[in-house]
Amino acid sequence: MQDERLQFKLQKVWTLVYLPYYKRAIGTKWVYKNKKDERGIVIKNKARLVAQGYTQEEGIHYDEFFALVSRIEAIRLFLAYASFKDFVVYQMDVKSAFLYGNIEEEVYVCQPLGFKDPEFPDRVYKVEKALYGLHQASRAWYETLSTYLLDNGFQRGQIDKTLFIKRVKGDILLVQVYVDDIIFGSIRNEMCTEFEKMMHKKFQISSIGELTFFLGLQVTQKDNGIFISQDKYVDEILKKFGFSTVKTTSTPMETSKPLLKDAEAEDVDVHLYRSMIGSLMYLIASRPDIMFADSPFDLEAYTDSDYAGASLDRKSTTGGCQFLGSRLILWQCKKQTIVANSTTEAEYVAAVSCCGQVLWIQNQMLDYGYNFMNTKIFIDNESTICIVKNLVFHSKTKHIEIRHHFIRDSNEKKLI
8 A cells, every 4th residue: 555655646646635615526445456477376465546436427527538448359460470470579567557647637536545644634635647447547548658659759550559560670669558558579679678668767667578468368478389378267257157166078068959048947147147158258369279370471261151040030150260371360250130031141241241350450460561462261152252253233132231242342452
């Protein structure tokens, strides 16, 4: 706690004042956390003072709170590029990062419990910096960091605004930002060293080293590639939902058995169910059998679909994946929003979804200096391929929604 209060003084986070009669002070509280490494061992006990942001009112305490965050796919793409260029990825932790962001709104918070000023116990703090818990905190930090990087020769990505690039005589330094987590790397180690020195001038850095754990992903960097997994995350969700002691099985369910709604069963806890599903959805952020190994750096994509596979609403399921060489960057498996009238339509909708992912990767890779024009998309349905290449609308395609036809335009422009 003393450490945290010292940070407030150093950063000039607030000023002790009388609360104006037309204002309301926001409450504060201490949050305690055991910080663990990727093995689950406690390495630090943290105490952080946060504002009770849920009591903030829009238009009074904040106007805008949207902050940019990178997609998990962008992180995988970053690692794939690092494995291709064979350089080490580092991570950096800025100490009390949010406290560097300036807020424009007039905000007051109560004095922390147990640390009230004995001479002025009735006063409140007027917040100057982005105290943790405030709605606008992450946005203010991003503005501070991005401005500093841009002032020091970095360029912001055209598509991913959390990617910052610095080019010097053919060499490139990449910095990827996810709120207050920063990873970076370069072919030339001197650029990484210069970046560290630059960050030390502006911010207090609590730790720096090779990337090992980021956004729930465990990262192992080896000579022959980069391996990512989520073992620690799996352990956490098993403990959270009480499955850490259950007996395991190699075949959890029949793969060909259709899932039907049981009208006679008891209702499940909807909040628990959604929490479980959300946790499992993030679990697909990595695949334990994927290695970003050394290989060529060509963009290829594969797409497929079943037909009316959902037993309840007869909708089809889209499947697709995109590779940079042998590095699997994106993968999708999602039920389609329409009921397809034919196998060809289901495959066509899946191809369109895959095309959208390819275009995103193409635009993203332009910031890395790669132009992947005419990307190959592999489709196992001849009729679908004909529809993509045939610009004439006819009776066999008139029932397909117009929004799916942008794939034709992408093919005509030689993007795919």
